[in-house]
Amino acid sequence: MSIDNLVDPAVVHMCSALGDESRWSILAALGEGDASASALARRLPITRQAIAKHIAVLHEVGLVETVQAGREVRYRVVGSGLSTVARRLDAIGVEWDRRLAAIKQIAENL
Amino acid sequence: MSIDNLVDPAVVHMCSALGDESRWSILAALGEGDASASALARRLPITRQAIAKHIAVLHEVGLVETVQAGREVRYRVVGSGLSTVARRLDAIGVEWDRRLAAIKQIAENL
């Protein structure tokens, strides 16, 4: 298995989405239960529009899903999205360590 | 266990570091074996200085380690770093899904 094959653009985008504190705050807030953008804006120190942009990013990578509830749009965390990227990262990490161990053994046999 | 306790600044920084294509290219190149910044610059389409900055970021979050080899500084991937963040992400994802299932069950019991 090649390392390059393990590098997935989807994983990069997912990590990019997760590399922001505000986005984690939104995810944490949604962890208390589904909420609309306006509801989140009342609890978080940023505006509704900023939250909307963040949620768009999170939705794009599949970390949140939308639930239409009357006139408002509620958002929900998709926990399995995190688990998916976690498995990918772990696989890559294991592969790297395996390769490193192989190189080490070759060096010792010299 | 609270979601907020699961949100770790170290994880955010790690994800931020992994949210860049060039950084993944560097990691992939290092997966072929340890290399110096100059050596990487010959293989990648960006300058040595750009690579040095990226490696500084990767080193800061513990994804690469430095190996002094004479006058040159070689870099090595730390695969366990990926595995660590993977476990954290998976734990958070599982917790979110568990909570979501609990909410669902409460709703069904109404």
Next chain:
DNA sequence: TCAACCTGCAACTCAATGGTTGCATACAAC
């Protein structure tokens, strides 16, 4: 009808960052 919401879109500011060039330094080899 009108007021109070929620939503969406567009334009703007401002800081962070990916990338560059340039220069100075240090070490290795011929």
Next chain:
DNA sequence: GTTGTATGCAACCATTGAGTTGCAGGTTGA
């Protein structure tokens, strides 16, 4: 000693992106 190569630091540019304000369109309910 000189040449070639490796590193480090600083300044600079261009782009991205987080966040804001402002405005317009829909719903709900009094």
